[in-house]
Amino acid sequence: MKLIHLTAKKFQSLSADNIYILNLAENFNNLLGKDYSIVVASKLSEQFKDTAVINLRLKTWETVFLNFWLPYVFYFFWLPFFIFKIKSTSDVVFFSNESYLLSYLIRFRKIFKFKYKICSDWHMLYNNWRDNYIAFNSEFLVTTSVKLKNLLVEKTETNLGKILVAYGGVDPDNYKNIDKNEARKILNLPTDKDIIGYIGFFKTMHMEKGINTMIESLKSLSENEIMVFIGGKDEEIKEYKKIAKENGVLERCIFEGRKDFKEVVLYEQASDVLVIPYPDKPHFRLYGFPMKVYEYMASQRPIVYSKLELAEEVLSDCGYGFIPDDPKDLAEKIKEAIGAKEADEKVKIAYEKVKNYTWQKKAENIVAFIKSKTNV
Numbered sequence: 001m002k003l004i005h006l007t008a009k010k011f012q013s014l015s016a017d018n019i020y021i022l023n024l025a026e027n028f029n030n031l032l033g034k035d036y037s038i039v040v041a042s043k044l045s046e047q048f049k050d051t052a053v054i055n056l057r058l059k060t061w062e063t064v065f066l067n068f069w070l071p072y073v074f075y076f077f078w079l080p081f082f083i084f085k086i087k088s089t090s091d092v093v094f095f096s097n098e099s100y101l102l103s104y105l106i107r108f109r110k111i112f113k114f115k116y117k118i119c120s121d122w123h124m125l126y127n128n129w130r131d132n133y134i135a136f137n138s139e140f141l142v143t144t145s146v147k148l149k150n151l152l153v154e155k156t157e158t159n160l161g162k163i164l165v166a167y168g169g170v171d172p173d174n175y176k177n178i179d180k181n182e183a184r185k186i187l188n189l190p191t192d193k194d195i196i197g198y199i200g201f202f203k204t205m206h207m208e209k210g211i212n213t214m215i216e217s218l219k220s221l222s223e224n225e226i227m228v229f230i231g232g233k234d235e236e237i238k239e240y241k242k243i244a245k246e247n248g249v250l251e252r253c254i255f256e257g258r259k260d261f262k263e264v265v266l267y268e269q270a271s272d273v274l275v276i277p278y279p280d281k282p283h284f285r286l287y288g289f290p291m292k293v294y295e296y297m298a299s300q301r302p303i304v305y306s307k308l309e310l311a312e313e314v315l316s317d318c319g320y321g322f323i324p325d326d327p328k329d330l331a332e333k334i335k336e337a338i339g340a341k342e343a344d345e346k347v348k349i350a351y352e353k354v355k356n357y358t359w360q361k362k363a364e365n366i367v368a369f370i371k372s373k374t375n376v
Helices: 016-035 064-085 099-112 129-137 146-155 182-187 211-220 233-245 261-269 283-287 292-299 310-317 328-336 339-354 361-372
Strands: 002-006 036-040 053-055 092-096 117-122 138-145 163-165 193-198 227-232 253-257 273-276 305-306 320-322
Touching: 002 016, 016 036, 016 361, 064 099, 064 292, 092 099, 092 361, 099 117, 099 129, 099 339, 117 129, 117 361, 129 146, 138 146, 138 211, 138 361, 146 163, 146 310, 146 361, 163 361, 182 261, 193 211, 193 261, 193 320, 211 328, 227 233, 227 261, 233 253, 261 292, 273 292, 273 328, 283 310, 283 320, 292 310, 292 339, 305 328, 310 320, 328 339
Parallel strands: 002 036, 002 092, 036 053, 092 117, 117 138, 138 163, 193 227, 193 273, 227 253, 273 305, 305 320
Antiparallel strands: none
């Protein structure tokens, strides 16, 4: 089997999507070697170091509109020539999570009678004609959750046997279980307070991720509890500082921008409790499986999370679920998690589970699934 990973992403900055692709590519490459390659719109020189990359070196344009559309226009004309060049056969599988590229692959296969197969990687439904078009014409479908798999079957009537649920997205070897006070000293955080941490992007697709609920919950917690928020843009930090000030808790909040991965791990392990505060909105209820679930599990710290079906699939037996958008219930669950003997047991369960949710396991499961269906 030859796996060709197709993306029109430009790896000039590390969005959640880019981090996902980089890690999955590394592990596909480790498994498949010369039988794996990835096509990208552009990348920095140090990225994908040991992986066969077809770098199209597309420029970043001035306007957001052009920056989004021009790569897809280019791919529309470039892809047929690329497929002819590689002499696509039935043992070639294209893998992508981008609906436009998947649609192109399907259309070109019909027009030019190409023989390759398609594995579509689903992170959400598009809620348009492409849902049925891509699902029907994909030999293999991968989803990030059972919830999304069920939605996909319900909407497109796809055969269940074509769909794999592939959890995962962390390398536990990056998480040495250091003492929280040691981590705090390195980060210059107070050692005499209980720290409730949120580590990750502050917004996704311009949507609020529940940080305001965390801030408001501080009013129901003791003065000994503070919150640390890591991963915001400057304008987002300014926005949430204003909310914290309006709630009278600004002095108990620490806001920081995006950090490199080593610092992210330190902030997670400097915390007494880690929170996933997602609101009860369609994206988070139906599609938005948080990658930080796996990082939090690997950090060996208690997890408090919005009790939405997606997170429940993994955290129901090893975290503390609170009513979404309810700051008082969030505060109660934080109190339960801090210093409780039960919390230690939940942490152990989470850490054992996450050993099966690594990037390596995710890549292995996808490759094994494709091979089991094709005997290639």
